[in-house]
Amino acid sequence: MPKYIPEPFKIKVVEPLTMTTREEREQYLKEANYNLFALKSDYVYIDMLSDSGSGAMSDSQWAGMMRGDESYAGARGYYRLVDAVRDIFGYRYVQPVHQGRAAEKILYPCFLKEGQFSVANMHFDTTRGHVALCNATPKDIVVPEARDTENYAPFKGNMNIPALRAFIEEVGPEKVGVIVMTITNNTAGGQPVSMENIRETSKVAKEYGIPMVIDAARFAENAYFIKMREPGYADKSIIEITREAFSYADAFTMSAKKDAIVNIGGLIGVKEDEELFTKVQGLTVPYEGFITYGGLAGRDLEALAIGLYEGIELDYLRYRIGQVEYLGDVLREAGIPIQYPVGGHAIFIDAKKLLPHIPYYQFPGQALAIELYREAGIRGCDIGSYMLDPDPVTGEQPEAELEFTRLCLPRRVYTQAHLDVVAEALINIKKRAHEIKGYEIVWQPKVLRHFTAKLRPIE
Numbered sequence: 001m002p003k004y005i006p007e008p009f010k011i012k013v014v015e016p017l018t019m020t021t022r023e024e025r026e027q028y029l030k031e032a033n034y035n036l037f038a039l040k041s042d043y044v045y046i047d048m049l050s051d052s053g054s055g056a057m058s059d060s061q062w063a064g065m066m067r068g069d070e071s072y073a074g075a076r077g078y079y080r081l082v083d084a085v086r087d088i089f090g091y092r093y094v095q096p097v098h099q100g101r102a103a104e105k106i107l108y109p110c111f112l113k114e115g116q117f118s119v120a121n122m123h124f125d126t127t128r129g130h131v132a133l134c135n136a137t138p139k140d141i142v143v144p145e146a147r148d149t150e151n152y153a154p155f156k157g158n159m160n161i162p163a164l165r166a167f168i169e170e171v172g173p174e175k176v177g178v179i180v181m182t183i184t185n186n187t188a189g190g191q192p193v194s195m196e197n198i199r200e201t202s203k204v205a206k207e208y209g210i211p212m213v214i215d216a217a218r219f220a221e222n223a224y225f226i227k228m229r230e231p232g233y234a235d236k237s238i239i240e241i242t243r244e245a246f247s248y249a250d251a252f253t254m255s256a257k258k259d260a261i262v263n264i265g266g267l268i269g270v271k272e273d274e275e276l277f278t279k280v281q282g283l284t285v286p287y288e289g290f291i292t293y294g295g296l297a298g299r300d301l302e303a304l305a306i307g308l309y310e311g312i313e314l315d316y317l318r319y320r321i322g323q324v325e326y327l328g329d330v331l332r333e334a335g336i337p338i339q340y341p342v343g344g345h346a347i348f349i350d351a352k353k354l355l356p357h358i359p360y361y362q363f364p365g366q367a368l369a370i371e372l373y374r375e376a377g378i379r380g381c382d383i384g385s386y387m388l389d390p391d392p393v394t395g396e397q398p399e400a401e402l403e404f405t406r407l408c409l410p411r412r413v414y415t416q417a418h419l420d421v422v423a424e425a426l427i428n429i430k431k432r433a434h435e436i437k438g439y440e441i442v443w444q445p446k447v448l449r450h451f452t453a454k455l456r457p458i459e
Helices: 020-031 059-066 076-089 100-110 124-132 162-169 197-208 219-230 240-248 274-287 299-312 315-334 364-376 416-431
Strands: 095-097 118-119 135-138 174-182 212-215 251-255 266-269 346-351 381-383 404-408 437-443 454-457
Touching: 020 364, 059 174, 059 299, 076 095, 076 240, 076 266, 095 100, 095 274, 100 251, 100 266, 100 274, 118 124, 118 212, 124 135, 135 240, 162 174, 162 197, 197 212, 197 240, 219 315, 240 274, 274 381, 274 437, 315 346, 315 416, 364 381, 364 404, 364 416, 364 437
Parallel strands: 118 135, 118 174, 174 212, 212 251
Antiparallel strands: 095 266, 251 266, 346 404, 381 404, 437 454
């Protein structure tokens, strides 16, 4: 029987949830044009759409919110945040922004020119979008183990080092504007990256004179996996592992809405390049606001500075990862294919295996996510071909390497009973999987289409 890790906290405040009928959910899906992002949250029972900004803040964070200094410039919270980032990551320069994609919007134009490549273990959707907005091309070079969802490998998020080197040699170092290391690797299933792989990727970047950036949204979860799985790190603290990992990069972007357990906020860190940081500040002022608030209220800066430390507590991380492992074990016992081992923040169901009759251009990951909402009011999302924008030149639909339905676990929000409801719903769906149909897009924007596209079922 799968083991559930008990919560290292007690519940102080509760939020009532709305219970809906299947008939109501069917109507809500039609009104949302079968885009789960368009659903009203009041119509969702268990919301696993994202772990971004959806966590529950602690009493310490809420106390910090009350202490927030709302001065336009030089607020206390800014300096607390700078001190926290310098302590945890070891970077000299810190720029707060309102969320992770704002960090990408500011930082990536500092590296990328038209016609260049951004190379990553795997880009996530917003990173891919901002690379495209720079008129550059994202290139994913993940290890082959990531594509084998059934077999265990401790670090499926790793960069494929030989393939990285070969690609740089093929196109020329001058054509690669930046190397991105996403930790954990969300698109591969929330899979961790080893310290050895971060180190070796850094060596390649330095050899060819290419800057290296870490996408740090889930840095603490990645550090936990290193501690648990990589030889030589069992006795090191999460903060020690974090400092070493980030010492190998030149800069980082971070959606603080994940591992810092806040509802809004992001960061740009620059290790020591003053010239680069000056460019970052220059873009922050017109895009985000003055440099000491970066699009955030003073109370949000306080909550973020506190949350960065709460997110690296070992007992919390053991519970956090343990929740995901519990749900993954229950699903595997029921024969539901998932990316194994589970990642740090979500279950990634292999929709291609569960729905083999639905071709990639009819979006099996999205089809399964829609069916899960129809079945039990549970909202997840596609991490597959539906998430990939059409080729900008040919207009053709790319095929994703992996067709996932992602079920994120918001931090400190749901209990074991909620996870059991999710498992029961998926087990019911598996029994009639052959009846589920695909979808087609009837309208889409040019970039990051999955947030606002409109779909219809294929009859």
